Amino acid sequence: MTNCQCTFQEMTLKETVVIDLDPDLSGQFICPMRCEGRKTYPKPGDCPVCGMHMEKVVVFGKPQSETKSEDTKAYKKMLFRLILAAVFTIPIVILSMGELIPSVEQVIESLFRKKVNLLIQLGLSVPVVLFAAGFIFKKGFFSIVTRNLNMFTLISVGAGIAWVYSIVAALFPEIFPEGFRGSHGYVAVYFEAAAVILTLVILGQMLELRAHAKTNNAIKELLNLVPATALVLRNGREIEVSL
Numbered sequence: 001m002t003n004c005q006c007t008f009q010e011m012t013l014k015e016t017v018v019i020d021l022d023p024d025l026s027g028q029f030i031c032p033m034r035c036e037g038r039k040t041y042p043k044p045g046d047c048p049v050c051g052m053h054m055e056k057v058v059v060f061g062k063p064q065s066e067t068k069s070e071d072t073k074a075y076k077k078m079l080f081r082l083i084l085a086a087v088f089t090i091p092i093v094i095l096s097m098g099e100l101i102p103s104v105e106q107v108i109e110s111l112f113r114k115k116v117n118l119l120i121q122l123g124l125s126v127p128v129v130l131f132a133a134g135f136i137f138k139k140g141f142f143s144i145v146t147r148n149l150n151m152f153t154l155i156s157v158g159a160g161i162a163w164v165y166s167i168v169a170a171l172f173p174e175i176f177p178e179g180f181r182g183s184h185g186y187v188a189v190y191f192e193a194a195a196v197i198l199t200l201v202i203l204g205q206m207l208e209l210r211a212h213a214k215t216n217n218a219i220k221e222l223l224n225l226v227p228a229t230a231l232v233l234r235n236g237r238e239i240e241v242s243l
Helices: 003-016 070-100 102-111 114-134 133-146 152-173 191-223
Strands: 229-234 237-242
Touching: 070 102, 070 191, 102 133, 114 133, 114 191, 133 152, 133 191, 152 191, 152 229
Parallel strands: none
Antiparallel strands: 229 237
């Protein structure tokens, strides 16, 4: 291995690849944001600080496994969540936002009474909130318990409050002051806002995992082409060591 290869590794692969001779690092997982520095974990999961999905450590100069990466598995799982969320979110948006379009509003009102419309939105939002986006609330709850507040804290609290408020408003509109009620006698709900926000967050997580999976797979293919050696520092000097 030459110095130019090491420079390429440091500038192009950056922190995704770890230069280390410790065999225990192979197969370990680390936060892509390095919230805890170089601390690794033996199993895949979420970073306890930022909540992001941890990446598998790639040891520079060590032959890489040909098995499907954890990032690829996580990406496919998140893609399924996105499809599930989109399938239920689209009709919620149509039922809710369609009331702002005169011609569409007439069609919706002819098909469903206001009460039925709200109950349908509530029912459609349940799979989005509890199943597709359940991991967001789990990360948000964990961040509050551990006092490591992050973006999942904000999203889970904001979307969760909007969803719970909408359930109460749809089922018990009479408990709200008269000024809160519209022409139909019902309070405004935010099922579509909560569902759309959660779906967009899932989309972002899916794109992130897809990028990680493609990047790590490319890195593994590259590392399989280099000799099984590593450049380490000993007593302030660079030494090439075979693995």
